[in-house]
Amino acid sequence: MNGLVAVDWGTSSLRAALLDERGQVVDEHSMPRGILTVAAGEFPQVLEAATARWPQRQGMLCLLSGMVGSRQGWIEAPYCPCPAGFPEIAAKLAWIEAGRAAIVPGICCETQGVPDVMRGEETQVFGALSLLGLRAGRLVLPGTHSKWVRASAGRIESFATFMTGEIYALLRRHSILARTLPDADGELDPGAFEQGFRHALRIGNLLQAAFSARTLSLFERLPAELGPSYLSGLVIGEELRSQHLSTGDGPVIVVGSPALAQRYELGLRLLGVPATAVGSQATWRGLWSLARNLEEIA
């Protein structure tokens, strides 16, 4: 392989990287050109602007993952059903330019009659497994919509979405709880995080547990500046509660930014479950692994 132009194109930003023939990141940068800022028909120019700094891109494959493949993106890359590994993903690539540039499809699964979807995270999952030298595992990708994933034999078997980040933000900024919370989040306070986390586990229902952030403040048992950490522990506790984790399961692989991964690692530690963190390089490794797999098929 010549190298790869790898693009992670989401709703609010675009990240691009140039990888050399061994898959090492030579250069990387990001632009505030998420798909919501791009008019229909303008996608080719934005990609050109994002990669023009690399003259050597001309002879290289370009792979794009993320919301760029959604209905609101460049072209829609239909979801690939689970179980999904490289062969299934490769067969569903949405080629922008035949043999030269393609968008990675998202994946979907069905649980008890209800569909679930991810787009972009599948690439991070494959990358994280590759970075760790694994073909199976349990992973969490925290965020606005957290994904919990089970992989085996190099394929994503099933997954589930939790609206944790979004509901945290709504409670934090727009609910009655916001009235007793400070404007700035401040540093994470591990004690307050643990207090919220344990309360969520004890109550087992966010609709009820969340009100404690109000009453603890009302009764002056939770200083305002610790409120955001308490609430963060509460929603992450609620998310982890449903995973039925046990210490014998092996480590959970946490894929995400250090700030958010730290909170999930803290939560997992409170449950006695080991964690392994993988950072943002997971996307580049995922696209690289897919590219190599395409070459083997060809």
Next chain:
Amino acid sequence: MNGLVAVDWGTSSLRAALLDERGQVVDEHSMPRGILTVAAGEFPQVLEAATARWPQRQGMLCLLSGMVGSRQGWIEAPYCPCPAGFPEIAAKLAWIEAGRAAIVPGICCETQGVPDVMRGEETQVFGALSLLGLRAGRLVLPGTHSKWVRASAGRIESFATFMTGEIYALLRRHSILARTLPDADGELDPGAFEQGFRHALRIGNLLQAAFSARTLSLFERLPAELGPSYLSGLVIGEELRSQHLSTGDGPVIVVGSPALAQRYELGLRLLGVPATAVGSQATWRGLWSLARNLEEIA
């Protein structure tokens, strides 16, 4: 007793009623003068304006319940701890004018180290029990913050708050789910309500279950106009899930507006639990019962 001037003074509105010597409502009206619209010091004038139409009020007791007794209200009526019945409430009345006008205190309870509070709903609970000729029961008061209450021997033993109405509104209007929901709620669709209700019970976690409103719409399995009913079933299902109701427990008493009570009755029916609905007259009966009790004490 001469009769009673009864006032239900909440955050966003004020309702007042004139009750005759037998506790019957002679006249009733409401004003958009919730406590958030009233400046400090302006409360006496607003009460005067709300009751001036009844010259006979001069010789009557006036009892007020609701957020008017909160820190942001007229004067703070400190919470009465559970178990709380008429004697405990009477001892904690916050008198505005000795022997003439008083604010009913809210009540508080403590569950596993975390406090919970209500203000105004305690009056509705006593009123509902009185209207039904009961001194014990399990009640739900649906709303922005739903209250589940256990009463026995004429006292509120314990209760719990669920932020159901508020989180519904946040999801409905401000989350990603809003993107595929119509602007107007429309009529309740019992089928879509049941579908959401059962999904909440199956999943057992709102953070996960809520995302189904997005994916069902994405896969065109839930028409947009049924989305609000589905989401309503989802959050009410999540609330009812935690009540561990069984058919042998006797009916749940649902206290609230007919539109909201109807949804809870539907949910309870899906669980095979009987329900008894009590409407807005519960507040007047509650204040009347308290007034009579004060007279007996005096």
